[in-house]
Amino acid sequence: MTTHDITLTINGERETATVESRTLLVHALRDLGYTGPKVGCETGSCGACTVHVEGEAVKACTRLAVQEEGREIRTVEGLAGEGDGGGDVLHPIQETFHEAHALQCGYCTPGMVMATADLLENDPDPSRESIRESLKGNRCRCTGYHNIVDAVESLAMDSSAGEGAD
Template identity: 65%
Template sequence: MTEHDIEITVNGTDHEMTVDSRTLLVHALRDQLGYTGPNVGCESSMCGACTIHLDGEAVKSCTVLAVQADGSDVTTVGDFADRDSLHPIQESFSEEHGLQCGYCTPGMIMTTSELLERNPDPNEEEIREALEGNLCRCTGYQNIVKAVESAAEKMRTTATAEGDD
């Protein structure tokens, strides 16, 4: 077993930590640093419950070794919780009933936020394609798609209003 010292920034906070060479990023985040937003579902890249942003890109944190994240900037769904008001994506998932048990929701939110960052006005096909790596056993997906459409509209409206200022 080999240990490595790594540095990682999570939700804007810098961390220095020692990880085993086999430690998955999701376990380093949850078990060593206490960021419990990314959920552990399959641990095999199937379900997307562990999705985070790694240097701005949505990735499944069970597919990345913690040592590979050395020097990286990580964002978890917890970053959305540290705000004064709900983010439009959170609002829309709530309003459109885009969740039931919520186990998949952290991953859905992180994938959605990356999608809307690169494509502010996705059509239904693009939304379904973006979310195809995120499994949900409860909702049947229709309300999740509606939530993403609603969030996109809210975010476009906000961007337009800010542009008018």
């Protein structure tokens, strides 16, 4: 078994790991303690492992960890910010998903949140059709799609009013 030492910058923190050549990025992230990305299908079908690599939303089960050497990665944990009291503060996307009941069992939520962040960074005022199109690579086992789309639409409306999602 061949191993490689890799260095990644995850949510602004430099991390090093020794991984096998065949280790998927999602497994490397979880081994490093970033449990937001979920291991679902391991085929790129469900989107539960979605993270941002160099600012682009990707499914971490479709990438080998060694391919990401030296890259910047943001997981769902990286969206939350530090509050005045030192505790984590939810990102506006996370807060809106909570308020809009856009999560049920929560398994798909990290991937949906990261896909939403990618969408809104690239298109701050998407149509409902664009929202559905951008989320189609993420599966919700609980069929919570309606509330998820409503939450993203609400974020887009808030963003266009100047209150937005970063």
